[in-house]
Amino acid sequence: MKAVGGMTALPRADIFVKMSSSVTRIDGGSGSTKPRFCESGCVKCAPVSLALRSDGSASCQRSECSSSPLSSACGNAMFPSSVSFGVGRKSRRGVARGAEATVAILMEERGSSHDRSSDSQVLDSLRDVIQKLESQNAVLTHSRGQSAPAAEDVDLTVVEDLTTFGSEDSLWLKMRREARWDSIKEPALASYLYSTILSHRTLERALAFHLGNKLSSSTLLSTQLFSLLNDTFMEDADIRRAIRDDIEAVKERDPACVSYTHCLLNFKGFLSCQAHRVAHRLWNQGRHSLALAIQSRVSEVFQVDIHPAARIGSGVLFDHATGVVVGETAVIGNNVSILHHVTLGGTGAVGGDRHPKIGDGVLIGAGATILGNITIGAGAKIGAGSIVLIDVPPHTTAVGNPARLIGGKQKPTKLKEIPGETMDHTFFMKDWSDYVI
Numbered sequence: 153m154k155a156v157g158g159m160t161a162l163p164r165a166d167i168f169v170k171m172s173s174s175v176t177r178i179d180g181g182s183g184s185t186k187p188r189f190c191e192s193g194c195v196k197c198a199p200v201s202l203a204l205r206s207d208g209s210a211s212c213q214r215s216e217c218s219s220s221p222l223s224s225a226c227g228n229a230m231f232p233s234s235v236s237f238g239v240g241r242k243s244r245r246g247v248a249r250g251a252e253a254t255v256a257i258l259m260e261e262r263g264s265s266h267d268r269s270s271d272s273q274v275l276d277s278l279r280d281v282i283q284k285l286e287s288q289n290a291v292l293t294h295s296r297g298q299s300a301p302a303a304e305d306v307d308l309t310v311v312e313d314l315t316t317f318g319s320e321d322s323l324w325l326k327m328r329r330e331a332r333w334d335s336i337k338e339p340a341l342a343s344y345l346y347s348t349i350l351s352h353r354t355l356e357r358a359l360a361f362h363l364g365n366k367l368s369s370s371t372l373l374s375t376q377l378f379s380l381l382n383d384t385f386m387e388d389a390d391i392r393r394a395i396r397d398d399i400e401a402v403k404e405r406d407p408a409c410v411s412y413t414h415c416l417l418n419f420k421g422f423l424s425c426q427a428h429r430v431a432h433r434l435w436n437q438g439r440h441s442l443a444l445a446i447q448s449r450v451s452e453v454f455q456v457d458i459h460p461a462a463r464i465g466s467g468v469l470f471d472h473a474t475g476v477v478v479g480e481t482a483v484i485g486n487n488v489s490i491l492h493h494v495t496l497g498g499t500g501a502v503g504g505d506r507h508p509k510i511g512d513g514v515l516i517g518a519g520a521t522i523l524g525n526i527t528i529g530a531g532a533k534i535g536a537g538s539i540v541l542i543d544v545p546p547h548t549t550a551v552g553n554p555a556r557l558i559g560g561k562q563k564p565t566k567l568k569e570i571p572g573e574t575m576d577h578t579f580f581m582k583d584w585s586d587y588v589i
Contacts, residue, residue, distance in 0.1 A: 323396055323412065324355040330413045348417060356385035356392060359416065363423055367449045380442075384430045391429050394466035397486075398422055401467045405489060405575050421470030424456035431460035462496075465512070469572075472518075479507035485530065489572045491518040499524040499541075511546065515571035533571040 331349040335342040352358035364377035385391055402415045402422055409415050415422050427450045434443040443460035451457040456470065458478040465486035470476055472492035478484070481504075482496040494516050498506040508522045511529050517536030522528065529546030538555040547567045549558040559565030569576070 321355065323399065327355065327358075327412045327416065330411045334411075334413065345413075349413060355395065355416075357382055359395065359426060360385060362417065363427060366423060366453055367427065367446070369449065372445070372449065381427075381430055384433055388433060391433070394429060395426060397466040398425055398468055401469045401487070401489075405469050405573065406471055419473075420454040420456065421473030421476075424450050424454045424458065424473055424476075425464065425468055425470055428458045428460065428462070428464060431458075432463070435460040462507075481505045481525070482507035483509045485510055485512035485514065487513050487570065487572050488516075489514075489575060490516045491520075491536070493519045495521045495523075497521070497523050508540075513570040513572040515575065531567055531570050531572075533567060 328349060331345045335345045335350070348362045349358050352361060360378050360381035364374045364381055367377055368374035385395070399412055399415050399422065402419055403409050403412055409419065427446055431443040431446040431450075434440075434446070440460075447458065447460050455474045456476045458464075458476070459480040459482075461480045462478045462482045462484070464478075464484045465488065467487040468484060469489040471489060475493035476490060477495045477497060479497050484490075484496075488510055496508045496510070505525050507525060509525070509527045510516070510522075511527070511532065513531045514528050514533070516522070516528075516534045517538070519537045520534045520540065521538070522534065522540045524541060526540070526543050528534065528540070528544045529548070531547040532544045533549040534540060534544070534555070535549065535551030537553065538551050539553045540550055540555040544550045544555070544557070545564060548564040549567065549571075550556065551558065557564040
């Protein structure tokens, strides 16, 4: 340990996470209960082992990194050896410059002109941060006996967020903050959260990594799935938008969803839907074998069977999701909520267009079965356990086996709200005595 400016310098392997006005230490030192990771923050060095050494000879755990032209970045690219993280006034200038170096690395990694332009804007923002730090004279001289001048505390999480993601993806920044806080509260999850969320610079990359590991098998490698999923996400803006709409839908409609990261990591309905979006794009490209292979793995892993040709809108919630079956020619609109053990199926062996069409804002209760090429109108509600074989008008409620309209077939009770968003399953109970066959 070296004395720096009257204070004690910390080993470079120590990491500090700034949470609002406080700084919390995540110590990677010997005997620590908390994990140490590659200091470069390299995505390809997501922790495989907690045995990374703190000296400069620490090697990356993944072959992809060692083969990369940027492999020399491991261990010292994120924060140069002259930079120590500390509390209060210690070396803010060094931290900002370390962040600037990280952006430069990202610009080398990311090939497209669009990504380079975006990173260039982030780099300009970081230079502004550096100028502000220097103007506050918050420079700590790395020599014994000299102390740092007084300066205002600077929230270094701003530097991290700007470095990696820019400021446009507020949802992803929220998810990273949640993951950082969860890793502090639950040290046992720190390695898991780092691998799945904190080591990735975009939501799409994190989702591709997590979903690829979930769907992988002994013959379908996670690295292959990661590349396929990530490339598909980054090539399709509609899918990227739908991913965010789906996450927001889960968080807003399901009170059991405690955070956005909880949805990304643990909600198999959400994960199944995103895997389907990739399979559907592959199907439309004529890559049917690969699309069907993904469908099969999703069915095996999550117990959700959605044919890759089925069309699904955005803002969709598959709540619990176990036992959901969606047929080949089915269509699901936007802002639809579907519970577990729901079947959108055909009526027999006849080919062609043979599956239901679900309008926007529809709520389908648990165990409902909807068969045939019929239409469930926008804003309609299907009660739990119902069997629906004919069209259901918009903004009405159908319950029973066979399903009947609440309020009668001639003048059914009209719903004023959107059931797919309110998730109200029992509104029709007060009109129960009025429904007729």
